[in-house]
Amino acid sequence: MKKARYPRSFSHIGITVPDISKAVEFYQEVMGWYIIMPPSKVQKESDTAIGQMCIDVFGEDWEEFEIAHMSTSDGIGIELFSFPNGIKEAQEFNPFNTGLFHFCVQDPEIESLTKKIVAYGGKQRMPIREYYPNEKPYKMVYVEDPFGIVFEIYTHSYELTYSSGAYQKSNLNKT
Numbered sequence: 001m002k003k004a005r006y007p008r009s010f011s012h013i014g015i016t017v018p019d020i021s022k023a024v025e026f027y028q029e030v031m032g033w034y035i036i037m038p039p040s041k042v043q044k045e046s047d048t049a050i051g052q053m054c055i056d057v058f059g060e061d062w063e064e065f066e067i068a069h070m071s072t073s074d075g076i077g078i079e080l081f082s083f084p085n086g087i088k089e090a091q092e093f094n095p096f097n098t099g100l101f102h103f104c105v106q107d108p109e110i111e112s113l114t115k116k117i118v119a120y121g122g123k124q125r126m127p128i129r130e131y132y133p134n135e136k137p138y139k140m141v142y143v144e145d146p147f148g149i150v151f152e153i154y155t156h157s158y159e160l161t162y163s164s165g166a167y168q169k170s171n172l173n174k175t
Contacts, residue, residue, distance in 0.1 A: 007146040009156065011076070011077060012077025012078065012111065013077070013079070014079040014080075016081045016083065017082050017147050018088035019082060020039045020081075022146070023068075026120055026121070028070070030116050030120050030122075031072075032073070033070040033071060034070060035068070035069075035070055038070040039066050039082075040068070041064050041066055041067075042066075043064045044060075056155060064084065066080060072105070080134055089148065090147055090149060091148075101150075102150045102151050102152050104151060104154055104158070105154075106154045106155070106156070107154075107155065108156075110140075110155050112139055113145060117144075117145070123143060124142075124144050125141075125142040125144060126141060126142050128140070138154070139155040140155070140161075
């Protein structure tokens with residue numbers, strides 16, 4: 001007998017930023033995310049569980065970094081990292097290569113959030129689009145934070161948007 005499979009829940013995402021204090025401020029002020037652990041330094045050492053785990057993950061070629069933990073309203077964690085010797089510019093946007101392409105947040109006030117992102121130094125990458133013009137109020141847009149990290153905003157849940165056949169229409173319309 002085949003064992004039942006259940007989808008796993010999403011726990012958190014790790015994002016590397018050039019300036020942890022500015023990133024925490026942006027995500028708290030613009031996105032409203034809660035600070036769970038303010039920025040703090042982690043040093044390379046093998047005497048603690050976190051020190052050893054970081055050596056396991058990052059290898060030996062580092063001495064310290066900064067980390068902060070935040071949370072969305074639905075309990076998804078945002079783990080921010082800032083490495084002193086890392087490249088401070090975002091990678092060139094290339095969704096065609098293997099790797100993390102974007103993350104997505106949900107806000108029914110998509111226009112307001114998009115304007116706030118731009119006002120705080122981010123960018124709007126495209127016009128806000130409707131999935132079902134004149135049918136349902138489902139909208140989406142791609143944006144960037146001030147550090148060049150690309151993300152998407154939906155007005156409605158992922159399940160609602162795609163269970164309605166978002167790609168069965170010929171294209172997304174501009175609002």
